[in-house]
Amino acid sequence: MKKETKSSIDEYRKATYLFKNFQLLNRKLKERRDAPQNVFVIERPVNRKLIKEQFRAIAAKLCNEHHEISTDPGIFGGMPHIRNVRLSVGDILAKLYVYGSTQKIVDIYSPHVSEEQVKAAIAYAQDFLEMACDPDESSEVDG
Amino acid sequence: MVDYNLVDPDILACLDKLTALKVKTIIECGYSQDTKDEVLVNKGTVEQKRLLLTGDKKTITKRKFKPCEHGGVIVIKDPRPTADKVCAWMKAFVQSGQRALAIGHFTHLRADGATIYTHLKDPVKVKF
Numbered sequence: 400m401k402k403e404t405k406s407s408i409d410e411y412r413k414a415t416y417l418f419k420n421f422q423l424l425n426r427k428l429k430e431r432r433d434a435p436q437n438v439f440v441i442e443r444p445v446n447r448k449l450i451k452e453q454f455r456a457i458a459a460k461l462c463n464e465h466h467e468i469s470t471d472p473g474i475f476g477g478m479p480h481i482r483n484v485r486l487s488v489g490d491i492l493a494k495l496y497v498y499g500s501t502q503k504i505v506d507i508y509s510p511h512v513s514e515e516q517v518k519a520a521i522a523y524a525q526d527f528l529e530m531a532c533d534p535d536e537s538s539e540v541d542g
Numbered sequence: 543m544v545d546y547n548l549v550d551p552d553i554l555a556c557l558d559k560l561t562a563l564k565v566k567t568i569i570e571c572g573y574s575q576d577t578k579d580e581v582l583v584n585k586g587t588v589e590q591k592r593l594l595l596t597g598d599k600k601t602i603t604k605r606k607f608k609p610c611e612h613g614g615v616i617v618i619k620d621p622r623p624t625a626d627k628v629c630a631w632m633k634a635f636v637q638s639g640q641r642a643l644a645i646g647h648f649t650h651l652r653a654d655g656a657t658i659y660t661h662l663k664d665p666v667k668v669k670f
Contacts, residue, residue, distance in 0.1 A: 473578035476601030483576040485546035485568070490597070493622040507550060511575045 457530050464526070467519035479523060481516050484508075488527075491520040543571050543586060545596035548618065552625035557595075560629075560636050566592070579606075587613025593644055595632075597623050604648040604659045616649045627653070634670040 455470075458479050462468055469482040480487040486508065494504050501517045544554065544567045557565040568582060569575060571590050579602055587594050593614040596602055602615060616635075618628055631651045635641060640658065643649075643666060648659040655669040 471578075473580065474576065475579065475598060476606075478601065485575055485577065487547070487598075490547045496622050497624050 454531060457527060461523055461526055461530065465519050465523045467516045468523045479527075481512060481520060484511050484516075486512065486520075488520045488524050491517055492524055495521070543568055543582075543590055543592040543594050545582070545594060545598060546575050547597045548595060548623065548628065550625050553628050556625065556629035557632060560633055566590075583607045583612050583615060587615065599650075607648065609647045609659050610661045612646070614645045614647055614649070616644055616651055619650050619652045631656075631670075635668065638668045638670065640666065640668045 455477065459470055462470055462479065467482055468479050468488060470477050470479050474480055474485060475487050478487045478489070481491070491504065494507075495501065495517075498504060501514055501521075504517050505512060505514045544557070544565060546568055549567050549569075554565055554567070568577060568586070571586065571592070573582060573586060577586070579598070582594060583602060584607065586592075591613060593616055594602075594612075595616045595618070597618045597620070599617050599619050602617060607615060618631065620627060631653065635644075635649075635651060635656050638656070640656070643658050643660070650657045650659075653670075655667060658666040658668065660666060
């Protein structure tokens, strides 16, 4: 009878010990989870397709304001380019970077490209950047 | 056949010296300045029996225009190609001994070498 009591007490102690250990382990895990320095935030993958669609929508919208620029899916896969010319807005900026003046671009590409078209491409690029990188209204500081 | 976005007197003069064949722009080949990509690559290169040299690295891609389905495309992989760069890279490619492989295939030209995508799984890499 004594032996049975002893064994049941041992089992109780063992169970308590395990339970305490389990509690301790849980607490440690929770601490580790809450600790900001140990947490690596895995961001949700960005939907690039959606972002591209939004940019394309902005590009198409800006074409209504800049009549010299158009987007045609057949030319440069829909990238904004000078109307009826295989020169994208990006190409114009690259050439401006290389040559340093709009006049040189006009000299090379005349009579297909005029100075107004080159300037329109630069203005388009500026408008596109301002529209695409426009901060939310909530982030604007009044006054 | 030089695409409209790479038309530059310096580039044309330099490329003319590289090969015996006269280098022509797309306009000299009879295509207008607003010709679509598909017409230039699929029709133009085959009809003219010429390679298309373009700076359009975003939309004229090997996925869209698969190797062996056109006359051959060489894409200059540089965001702001200058006449010096294009000439130096083309000269290095011509002298590499692999220029014949560009016919009918898709070639990416960079400062350190060229990658020729053929019908085979692995592309041919040429180092300059």
